[in-house]
Amino acid sequence: SNYGQLADENQRLIINKHLAGDIDNLAHLLKDISSKYRYASDFTIFGLKAALVEVMSVFPVYRTYVSKEGVSKADRECIQRVIAKTKEKIPFFINELLNELSFIEKFLLLEFDEHLNQEDKDKWLHFVMRLQQFTGPLMAKGVEDTVLYVYNRLISLNEVGSTPSKFGVSVEDFHGFNQHRIAYWPHTMSGTSTHDTKRGEDVRTRINVLSEIPEEWESYLQKWQEINDPKKDCVGGLDVPAPNDEYFLYQTLLGAFPVDESEYSTFVERIKEYIIKAIREAKVNTGWLRPDDDYESSLIKFVEHLLNKSEDNEFLPAFRPLQRKVQYYGVFNSLSQAFLKLTSPGVPDIYQGTELWDLSLVDPDNRRPIDFENRAEFLKEIKTKIESDILGLIEELLQTPETGKIKMFLIYQALQARREYLDLFQRGDYQKLIVMGSLKNHIVAFSRKWGDSTAIIIAPRLLTKLVNEGENPLGEQVWRETRICLPSGSSLVWKNVITQQNLKEEKEDTLWIRNVLNHFPVALLINEQGETNNDSEPKVDSHN
Known part of the structure; x- marks a missing residue:
């Protein structure tokens, strides 16, 4: 079945089985108010209830946030889409519901008539607030706890x-x-x-x-x-x-x-x-x-x-x-x-x-x-090996991924970087980076920048066509001519804070993936303006 159709059907099922009394109450609230309007006075409880069921069964979000402060642009668009979709899908033989649906839309958007007194305005708002209380549970029971176990594509x-x-x-x-x-x-x-x-x-x-x-x-x-x-x-x-x-x-x-x-x-x-x-x-x-x-x-x-x-x-x-x-x-x-x-x-x-x-x-x-004790021991071991032989540790982790330590190592290193470069990750801007080469669709790359600090984030994707089972997605044999185009004026010198290795490129506008993903499957490169990286031998790429 179509997912949208399944969601609609199951939300209607939940309404009829578990929310029928609540829908009755909402319909009576609506009828009480509509009876005061010449153009809505002939609406029946049955018609209003049927229209409410149609609207709520196609509601695409947990709830809107309409309040006495008004209706946000996003909520207005959502409500208008819901009513339009409902009008499109109701069977031709119940076209008389179109007027009820327009009336409900007017209510949900708080489009008060000019002559409406404050008491009646409060009733409108009460109806809207009550309806908003039910769309959340309806989504939870109809979609989360039903459709997500049926639509198994x-x-x-x-x-x-x-x-x-x-x-x-x-x-x-x-x-x-x-x-x-x-x-x-x-x-x-x-x-x-x-x-x-x-x-x-x-x-x-x-x-x-x-x-x-x-x-x-x-x-x-x-x-x-x-x-x-x-x-x-x-x-x-x-x-x-x-x-x-x-x-x-x-x-x-x-x-x-x-x-x-x-x-x-x-x-x-x-x-x-x-x-x-x-x-x-x-x-x-x-x-x-x-x-x-x-x-x-x-x-x-x-x-x-x-x-x-x-x-x-x-x-x-x-x-x-x-x-x-x-x-x-x-x-x-x-x-x-x-x-x-x-x-x-x-x-x-x-x-x-x-x-x-x-x-x-x-x-x-x-x-x-x-088992937190087990995790504490793993972390202690990882921290010790980072200090003594990080590349040896990485090789060991790649050979024994079943332990999960490779994930813990990555989380630890990334969190260390977030702590050291707090503003960069909390407040730094975001720039997508262009990837070139025949394997460009296998890389996600972006930069974060704040003040003099820049981070480049590189992660692989869709690897089943790229490496055989048992092979790591690392180095020149895998990534060949794949490269990232950096903005002009970018640094030549970077530090990969995951592997603690320094990297130096020959061209400021090109970053070769083979040089970056040569030890570990993801990379977090950081440069602080003026950093020279003289403390260890840089990696220089000699290819054009």
């Missing part, structure tokens, strides 16, 4: 505040988002995991890999379905799991599969608990109010078959090659995601435990106790 997109129908963004869109943010919300929170996310940040980055290899993903999917078809029970004439639930399950397993063998038995139990919550939230084959015990027990049995390590289970050997692949490339996706969060406009938020790989699922799974 790529479940990494099914996140709180996301738009699952928006399948990826261009680098240009990313820069546009950051430029808008620095102009209007420079200190807003940048979060990638919270207590309320549908799946951990590193689960999403793994699943995102599937978007780069759709043919391979489809091939594996067909193979798995063939292997697992005999394991399905028949309940009520239908195989369990239903195709949509099975598709959801495979993506979940790819995203959350543990890196540590010792966690496997716990993982199986977590998946069983999670999948029951997911299908109940979907409200298609079972639900919280009326659980289908037969469907649920058959699905649990199916999961146990899939994850059983016995020799006669054909699924795991067929599953692990793709799982290892998305895990491998997911590491680089995760590093880029964490790095861009830490260097883009906004205040980065690191949810507890996500200093290492976050392979958690929705609550209560993402609220399990965190």
Whole structure:
């Protein structure tokens, strides 16, 4: 189904099941006021209620913020779009609702009639404030807790505040988002995991890999379905799991599969608990109010078959090659995601435990106790090795990504830079950088500048077509002639604060990726005007 259609249908479902009384009250409020207007006095409770249901079922945001101070430009545009969309989609046989919809629009925009007294104005505002209280819960129950478990095209997109129908963004869109943010919300929170996310940040980055290899993903999917078809029970004439639930399950397993063998038995139990919550939230084959015990027990049995390590289970050997692949490339996706969060406009938020790989699922799974002692030991070890042999440490981290220490190292180094260059990251301007060369679409690059300090941020993307599984996206063999065009007058001398290595280029307007991403997959270059970097041997590029 179309995502927008699913969202509309499920918001209407929630209205009818859980908010019917509240809609009745709103309709009576509206009727009480409309009866005083000649052009609206013949509106019925039924008509007003029907119009309200149509408006609320297509509401695209959690809420507007109309108040006695008035209506903001953004809220005005949102309300006008909602009413226009509602008028377009209502069936021709209920065209009589068009007048009711126009009346509701007038209310929501606080377009008071000239003769209206203060008491009636207060009633208008009361109606609007009451309606705004319900659009948030409606979005939460209708979309967050229903559609995000039904629209399973790529479940990494099914996140709180996301738009699952928006399948990826261009680098240009990313820069546009950051430029808008620095102009209007420079200190807003940048979060990638919270207590309320549908799946951990590193689960999403793994699943995102599937978007780069759709043919391979489809091939594996067909193979798995063939292997697992005999394991399905028949309940009520239908195989369990239903195709949509099975598709959801495979993506979940790819995203959350543990890196540590010792966690496997716990993982199986977590998946069983999670999948029951997911299908109940979907409200298609079972639900919280009326659980289908037969469907649920058959699905649990199916999961146990899939994850059983016995020799006669054909699924795991067929599953692990793709799982290892998305895990491998997911590491680089995760590093880029964490790095861009830490260097883009906004205040980065690191949810507890996500200093290492976050392979958690929705609550209560993402609220399990965190081993802080373990993380403190890891950080102590990382800090010691940074001081003694940072390049040796980086090589070790790249060879053992499963520990998650590589992510902790990156977060630590980036946070150190943010602390040292506070104004640069909190107040510095944002400039997208032009990338040249045949691999330009595989790099995100921008600069931050404040006073005499400049930072250049470089992160790779879409690596499945760039390096083989097991190869690191580093050095000349990978990046060849890929380069960043810098503004004229830029420094020749930079320090990569992630690797602590100095870099010197021959041309002030060119930065070669092969020289920058030669030890670690992302780079944070910083220059302070007049810095000479005489304290260590600079890296000089001799190529044109």
